[in-house]
Amino acid sequence: MIDPWGSNQYFDYEKLMKEFGINAPDNFFDHYLFRRHLIFGQRSIEYIEYAIKNNIKFNAVTGLMPSGAMHLGNKITIDQIIFFQGLGANVFISVADLESYATRNISFERAREIAINNYIVNYISLGLKPCNIYFQSDDKDTQRLAFILSNETNMTELKAIYGLTDSSSMLHVNSPLIQASDVLHSQLKKFGGPRPTVVPVGVDQDPHIRLMRDLASRLRIYNVSLKDGHILISIKGTMDSKKFIDEAVSLLNNYELSYNYDYRTIELKNAGEDNKTEIDIKLSFLESKFNDLDFIAPSATFQKLETGLKGGKMSSHVPDSLISLNDTEEDAKRKIKASLTGGRKTIEDQKIYGGDPERCPVYELYMYHDKDDANVQRVYEECRGGVRMCGACKSEAAEMISSLLKDLNEKRDESMSKVHEYLSHE
Ligand code: SF4
Incomplete structure (x- = not known):
């Protein structure tokens, strides 16, 4: 079990990748963190690569917990964010002051001081250019979206992902939904609609990544999958499928396709794995005409955690x-x-x-x-x-x-x- 709230230091990254289906990055990104394999894994990074190659706007999202000093071990995340911003990413940073209030009893005023003095100032000095930094406690968009997302999951799923029990704190129920909302809200219409979105994280955050990817998929109308090696598009929901199928067929008319209004499906005979990213991104742009909650499932990079000078995890307790x-x-x-x-x-x-x-x-x-x-x-x-x-x-x-x-x-x-x-x- 990967525990986002635990204090374990993970060393066997290969085993983690195998067990949790995390892939290694390819050589697309020329940055020392990738070259040195300090970023050892990724989910769906091909969406970001596709965006960069095709000049499509994309987002990079992270959060900070204002509860102590920013240290060298936290720097790898912002180093990546700055790198992605340099490649054209629109950056969103959430200050998790709701979480620091709930878990560390830090007042919102104090959290604000810590976030600015210990984190944001250092981010700017390290090279971060102007972007969207916001406080969770202030942000109505993320709060509303977290509420909507809560309707897309249930306790059985959260127990399975996080190992929650009946006595688990409600914070552990709410927190993943707020984190999912922090990431997905960057794709709301007011910020430009659906976009490939990358979230750099430690592997301990992978449960959150898996949940937010699932939630994003559940809110989509067009679902793109592979069937017998070729692309199958399913139209979710109960509304009349004709409009959605006709629009998609017209968008994808360069493919050899067949469709069925009753089965709510489109099959693309001459499109396979290599075309999946492109088709999913194009359909998400089309879908934004009909669906205000149209999100591209976020991509993630996974970074190794820097070892503390005394061994083990870097910890403010030591x-x-x-x-x-x-x-x-x-x-x-x-x-x-x-x-x-x-x-x-x-x-x-x-x-x-x-x-x-x-x-x-x-x-x-x-x-x-x-x-x-x-x-x-x-x-x-x-x-x-x-x-x-x-x-x-x-x-x-x-x-x-x-x-x-x-x-x-x-x-x-x-x-x-x-x-x-x-x-x-x-
Ligand atoms: S501190 Fe010692 S063991 Fe570590 S890299 Fe330097 S020489 Fe090698």
Whole structure:
């Protein structure tokens, strides 16, 4: 069971991919997070690739929980969002202040301060351009949509996905619906209607992704599937199918097709798996004429979680396990100096056998935060080859992180003055 509320650190990503049907990304995206397989999985990323190749607008959506400091482990999500924004994505960021109120007893006013000072300012300093950032407690669109989505699921399904029991908190029932609404509302008519939408997440969020994809599909009129290797389009609902079939047939007239009003289906003989994304996207654009709740099932990328400096997950309960983006350079250096490593017990052994970068939180600092592929490769080879000692390696990593923090600190005032350009409804 993948638990979105748990504190487990997942390491066996291949097993997770097999068990939960997560696919590896292809080589379409040229970014160090993809090249280094720190983004190890995806669902339906071909929708985003299709949008980019065909100049179709697409969205990138994420959320932040305003409950503490933004740390290096959170940075991978916003790094991706900034990357997708650079490729043309319309970005939506939800501040989950309802959730921080419910789970951490943080007032809305305090959540607002934390979100702006600890997160949004750093996002801007890291390169995020103006976008739609909103507070869940303010946003009527997401609240209304969450209510509508609640009619599309039931307790049996939520129990199966999340392992809920009769004594589970209602928060665990509501929270997935609000998260689904956060993502799907970016496709409401007022934001341009249905669009391919990518959500970068840790694998612990996959239950939410699966639920929101199912909910999106349930609200669609046109359902595109594969039957015996070719495309089958079904018209859902009980309304007269003729109008929907005629419109779809006219849209897809470049395919060899047959249709049946009674069975509410269209079969495309010369279209298969390779055409499915294109047909689904085209039909969703057509469907938006008839359906205000027409959403393209969101795509997801899955990122590996950066290991804490003390091993395990980075956790605010263990302050020395993480480096906050608001930490001083001195604090960061001290924490890195005290970090666990994958080094041998003695310098002699390190020289003979080499270190183990794959089990080293210091090496992860390079992997996640040093954009220079050649330098990361050098660190790896020198460590493995026994010519790199952990003390010097930590000092180099500390300089790299310290320069990142210095840069963020220098940009802070300017970024703060721009926050209002990012906040919706203000
Ligand atoms: S040399 Fe660096 S990368 Fe290798 S184990 Fe030591 S700290 Fe980690």
